[in-house]
Amino acid sequence: MNLFSLLGRAFLKILSDCGGIFLFFLKSFIYSFSPPYRIKLLIKHMEFIGVKSWLVVILTSLFSGMVTAYQVNIALAKVGSQSILGGVVALTLTRELGPVLTAVVVIARAGSAISAELGSMRITEQIDALKIMAINPIQYLMSPRLWAAIIVLPLLTAISDFVGIAGGYVVGTFLLHIDPGLLTARMVDMVELKDIMSGIVKSIFFGAFLVTVCGYKGYYASGGAEGVGRATTEAVVISTVGILVSDYILTTLFF
Amino acid sequence: MITIKELKKSFNGLEVLRGVNLSIPEGKVTFIMGQSGTGKSVLLKHIVGLLKPDSGEIWFENKDITKLSEKELQKIRRKIGFLFQEGALFDSMTVKENVMFPLKEHFKMPKSEMEKTAEELLSAVDLLSAKDKYPSELSGGMKKRAALARTLALRPQVVLFDEPTTGLDPILQVSILELIKNLKEKYNLTCVIVSHDLNLAFKFADYIAFLHQGVIIEVGTPGEVKTSTNEFVKKFIESALV
Numbered sequence: 481m482n483l484f485s486l487l488g489r490a491f492l493k494i495l496s497d498c499g500g501i502f503l504f505f506l507k508s509f510i511y512s513f514s515p516p517y518r519i520k521l522l523i524k525h526m527e528f529i530g531v532k533s534w535l536v537v538i539l540t541s542l543f544s545g546m547v548t549a550y551q552v553n554i555a556l557a558k559v560g561s562q563s564i565l566g567g568v569v570a571l572t573l574t575r576e577l578g579p580v581l582t583a584v585v586v587i588a589r590a591g592s593a594i595s596a597e598l599g600s601m602r603i604t605e606q607i608d609a610l611k612i613m614a615i616n617p618i619q620y621l622m623s624p625r626l627w628a629a630i631i632v633l634p635l636l637t638a639i640s641d642f643v644g645i646a647g648g649y650v651v652g653t654f655l656l657h658i659d660p661g662l663l664t665a666r667m668v669d670m671v672e673l674k675d676i677m678s679g680i681v682k683s684i685f686f687g688a689f690l691v692t693v694c695g696y697k698g699y700y701a702s703g704g705a706e707g708v709g710r711a712t713t714e715a716v717v718i719s720t721v722g723i724l725v726s727d728y729i730l731t732t733l734f735f
Numbered sequence: 736m737i738t739i740k741e742l743k744k745s746f747n748g749l750e751v752l753r754g755v756n757l758s759i760p761e762g763k764v765t766f767i768m769g770q771s772g773t774g775k776s777v778l779l780k781h782i783v784g785l786l787k788p789d790s791g792e793i794w795f796e797n798k799d800i801t802k803l804s805e806k807e808l809q810k811i812r813r814k815i816g817f818l819f820q821e822g823a824l825f826d827s828m829t830v831k832e833n834v835m836f837p838l839k840e841h842f843k844m845p846k847s848e849m850e851k852t853a854e855e856l857l858s859a860v861d862l863l864s865a866k867d868k869y870p871s872e873l874s875g876g877m878k879k880r881a882a883l884a885r886t887l888a889l890r891p892q893v894v895l896f897d898e899p900t901t902g903l904d905p906i907l908q909v910s911i912l913e914l915i916k917n918l919k920e921k922y923n924l925t926c927v928i929v930s931h932d933l934n935l936a937f938k939f940a941d942y943i944a945f946l947h948q949g950v951i952i953e954v955g956t957p958g959e960v961k962t963s964t965n966e967f968v969k970k971f972i973e974s975a976l977v
Contacts, residue, residue: 608819609823611812612812614812615809616809
């Protein structure tokens with residue numbers, strides 16, 4: 481097989497996956513408006529994706545905020561602008577780090593689990609069993625998860641922003657000895673509502689994206705236990721890379 | 736009750752079904768026999784719309800199942816139950832929750848009534864004592880019985896069984912088929928059983944159909960099949976009765 485053939489196959493696979501993922505999202509979204517409305521499942525998945533992720537999100541954001549403050553301070557010290565440290569850290573977190581880190585944490589903790597669970601259901605014919613019982617499997621398995629992620633990711637991102645900024649504040653005041661008043665004043669001066677909202681809007685997109693990709697890979701898994709493992713790995717890789725790429729695109733659209 | 740006409744299906748260029756014609760009579764037990772890998776399960780999955788054929792028709796209640804949309808198929812699937820080879824029980828639910836699941840989805844009834852119905856069905860398959868166990872705690876035979884109870888919860892007219900006795904010891908095989916026969920009488924079911932065990936088919940079938948090289952080559956009562964002149968059927972019977 482020559483190089484062009486390999487590249488062509490890879491390109492077709494990517495195109496097919498993109499189309500499949502988009503259609504899967506549309507089905508999950510549209511079916512959510514047809515009864516029965518699965519409120520209990522929605523709450524269950526919100527708990528799984530959100531409540532069980534908050535501690536990891538807090539830990540990740542806290543240390544990211546702290547290390548950002550530390551590194552940014554080194555750069556700012558070179559041009560004598562340490563006074564704007566608070567603003568720079570807050571902007572970095574609300575615009576980029578908050579939503580992206582939260583999404584990556586949720587992919588690692590919940591996205592991989594969704595992919596593995598649906599993959600396991602696929603290979604043990606549980607998804608076919610749902611069909612046989614006249615239940616729409618996408619409406620049952622995906623629609624509540626989609627809305628759970630859309631609702632929960634912005635909340636987790638807001639927590640991440642707050643904790644990350646707090647981490648930066650602690651490092652700025654206690655370790656780098658920057659005046660706390662100046663630190664917070666620059667934060668208030670430099671961060672606008674638009675900065676916070678852009679991160680929140682990104683997180684809504686990331687939530688829908690990661691749950692669709694992870695669900696899609698699991699739902700169409702094949703090839704036994706090995707196939708489920710492969711689907712889970714692909715789900716994590718595609719959704720993580722997809723979030724970083726789409727973050728860049730969304731940033732250029734917002735600013 | 737179900738009529739299959741010229742059903743064809745290929746996978747990656749390999750012809751599995753090459754024009755299947757078969758009528759499944761109402762209220763009877765029909766066995767579909769054949770060697771492993773001849774497409775018996777594929778045929779069964781077409782009947783319930785899990786697979787779409789390349790061409791051909793499957794008629795049930797004056798409707799061609801192969802032409803129905805997914806939404807229309809849902810109505811048909813409430814009337815045609817399917818018992819998967821491994822049971823396909825939901826592993827996050829107990830046996831009783833598995834049986835209650837289709838009731839919750841399709842019937843508006845109080846929880847107490849749902850529990851009562853589930854327990855009645857579990858009694859019918861002699862599995863009430865295991866109602867609070869999870870599928871991973873059940874043996875192969877128990878899983879099949881639990882899946883059968885779940886299938887019956889929707890009160891189907893037809894039940895399709897995909898190799899219900901595979902992997903079970905001879906005593907359990909007979910007990911599962913006796914159970915199917917009893918439930919057939921009790922709930923007035925039409926049963927289609929995919930199997931390659933001819934001894935069991937002779938004992939429990941009203942009709943036996945042989946699938947070979949993608950087509951049905953023989954259909955008849957066990958007595959008729961025993962006197963078949965078809966070379967493959969004769970060879971199959973000789974091999975099975977050795």
